[in-house]
Amino acid sequence: xxxxxxxxxxxxxxxxxxxxxxxxxxxxxxxxxxxxxxxxxxxxxxxxxxxxxxxxxxxxxxxxxxxxxxxxxxxxxxxxxxxxxxxxxxxxxx
Numbered sequence: 001x002x003x004x005x006x007x008x009x010x011x012x013x014x015x016x017x018x019x020x021x022x023x024x025x026x027x028x029x030x031x032x033x034x035x036x037x038x039x040x041x042x043x044x045x046x047x048x049x050x051x052x053x054x055x056x057x058x059x060x061x062x063x064x065x066x067x068x069x070x071x072x073x074x075x076x077x078x079x080x081x082x083x084x085x086x087x088x089x090x091x092x093x094x
């Protein structure tokens with residue numbers, strides 16, 4: 001096994017610390033090691049493992065809603081994203 005050191009800005013470290021706590025990790029190091037391991041373990045050539053029965057059912061349900069005319073128009077999507085963007089900007093001033 002190899003050890004790797006890295007440097008994070010205070011902002012990234014604090015985000016990683018918050019996520020580590022939320023996910024139940026004992027430390028930021030454990031959290032980051034798990035993230036990197038998961039990322040490297042994913043075979044980008046074969047993504048079949050991502051399509052669980054639950055996700056496939058969700059996709060099928062969404063497709064049926066779209067066919068039934070229950071989807072969103074592009075204008076509704078743009079309005080929703082604009083609202084989310086404005087909300088995010090108001091909470092994260094630069």
